[in-house]
Amino acid sequence: MADDDIILADLSDDELVLQMHDDLYDGLKEEIEEGVGILLARGWTPYHVLTKALVAGMTIVGADFRDGILFVPEVLLAANAMKGGMAILKPLLIATGAPRMGKMVIGTVKGDIHDIGKNLVAMMMEGAGFEVVDLGINNAVEKYLEALEREGADILGMSALLTTTMPYMKVVIDSLKEKGLRENYIVLVGGAPLNEEFGRAIGADAYCRDAAVAVETAKSFIARKHNALSA
Ligand code: B1M
Numbered sequence: 001m002a003d004d005d006i007i008l009a010d011l012s013d014d015e016l017v018l019q020m021h022d023d024l025y026d027g028l029k030e031e032i033e034e035g036v037g038i039l040l041a042r043g044w045t046p047y048h049v050l051t052k053a054l055v056a057g058m059t060i061v062g063a064d065f066r067d068g069i070l071f072v073p074e075v076l077l078a079a080n081a082m083k084g085g086m087a088i089l090k091p092l093l094i095a096t097g098a099p100r101m102g103k104m105v106i107g108t109v110k111g112d113i114h115d116i117g118k119n120l121v122a123m124m125m126e127g128a129g130f131e132v133v134d135l136g137i138n139n140a141v142e143k144y145l146e147a148l149e150r151e152g153a154d155i156l157g158m159s160a161l162l163t164t165t166m167p168y169m170k171v172v173i174d175s176l177k178e179k180g181l182r183e184n185y186i187v188l189v190g191g192a193p194l195n196e197e198f199g200r201a202i203g204a205d206a207y208c209r210d211a212a213v214a215v216e217t218a219k220s221f222i223a224r225k226h227n228a229l230s231a
Contacts, residue, residue: 008034013042017053024057025064027077029084036085046092047212050120054085058116062192079116086119093127101128102222105147106157107135109168114161117191117211121157124211130155130218141168141175148185154225155218158204160191170202177203186221188214 008031011019016035023031032054039049061078064070070078104125108118115137122132133151135143148156156176160166169189176182182203189199190208199207205221208214 009038013039013044017056020053021057021060024054024078024081025061025070027074027081029081032081032085033088036088040088040092046089050086050089050093054082054089055120058082082116083119086116086123090123093123101130101219102154103131103133103151104155104157104218105133105135105144105151105153106159107139107144107147108137108159108161109165109172110138110140111168112160112162112165113137114159114191117161118157118159121159121190121208121211121214124215125157125218128215128219130215141172144172145175145179145181148181153185154222155186155188157214158187158189160189161193163193166191166193166198167202169204173203186218186225188217188221190214 006019008016008019016038020032020035023035035053036049039053040046058078061070061075065075104122106118106122106125108115118137119134122134126132133147133153135147144156144158147153156172158169158172160169173182173187176185176187187204188206188208189202189204190210194207196207206217208217
């Protein structure tokens with residue numbers, strides 16, 4: 001059957017999720033948006049739609065990009081389709097009236113233009129009641145420092161997806177240290193090529209494997225900070 005003939009609403013949940021992985025791979029934004037709407041209407045939580053349909057689909061794209069089966073233009077289309085789905089989920093993930101947990105400044109580091117994971121973290125943090133200031137991509141150290149001070153932030157979040165850009169996180173942390181500001185902020189880092197050891201080595205407070213871990217980690221550090229202040 002040709003793709004044109006597939007009626008997404010007629011598919012079972014499992015079939016639809018597989019079809020969405022294909023549609024993401026093919027960069028079909030409208031189909032992804034439709035699929036997201038169908039799963040939500042069937043009672044899926046926004047978080048499950050995000051992880052099972054979108055993030056899992058992007059993992060397949062990533063593997064074929066790595067193996068030279070997909071190239072930048074195709075991956076850009078896939079990323080665009082993913083963003084279409086994320087735009088629908090964003091307001092649903094962002095709880096209304098959640099108590100203010102703290103403020104995070106987040107951005108992708110200098111030299112790096114990957115923003116999907118960072119956007120997901122920002123969304124999930126907002127959903128958990130954090131105020132988030134998103135600096136976007138390609139951030140030099142000065143941009144982080146200015147924003148942290150201007151916003152009176154509690155948390156600095158940095159994202160890097162390239163092995164060549166992840167060392168820049170250390171430049172930012174070292175700069176905070178040099179200015180005597182390091183202890184003022186909880187520094188969380190994330191991105192596919194990082195790991196806990198790297199996080200420790202550059203002097204971050206924690207490495208966060210994914211957006212859900214970022215939320216839990218931020219919550220526990222904020223709770224510790226409040227406890228320390230009230231002791
Ligand atoms: Co790029 N890319 N890319 N890419 N890209 C990767 C990262 C790569 C692993 C692909 C591969 O070879 N398999 C590879 C890096 C290899 C390496 O460094 N070892 C790579 C490369 C090489 C490149 C270029 C150099 C390609 C080229 O031009 N020849 C180029 C670099 C451009 C630049 O940045 N200067 C490039 C370009 C692009 C596109 C523009 C085409 C596009 C980005 C579009 C966009 O973001 N708007 C793109 C994409 C989409 C990818 C892959 C396929 C997918 C990334 C993604 O969005 N994943 C990626 C392959 C991969 O990672 N498997 C790849 C989905 C996202 C939800 O996951 O970002 O990991 P992730 O975020 C997770 C966690 O990591 C964590 O939580 C998120 C949600 O759970 N997390 C954080 C992330 N940031 C966090 C911050 C936190 C906490 C947690 O702060 C507290």
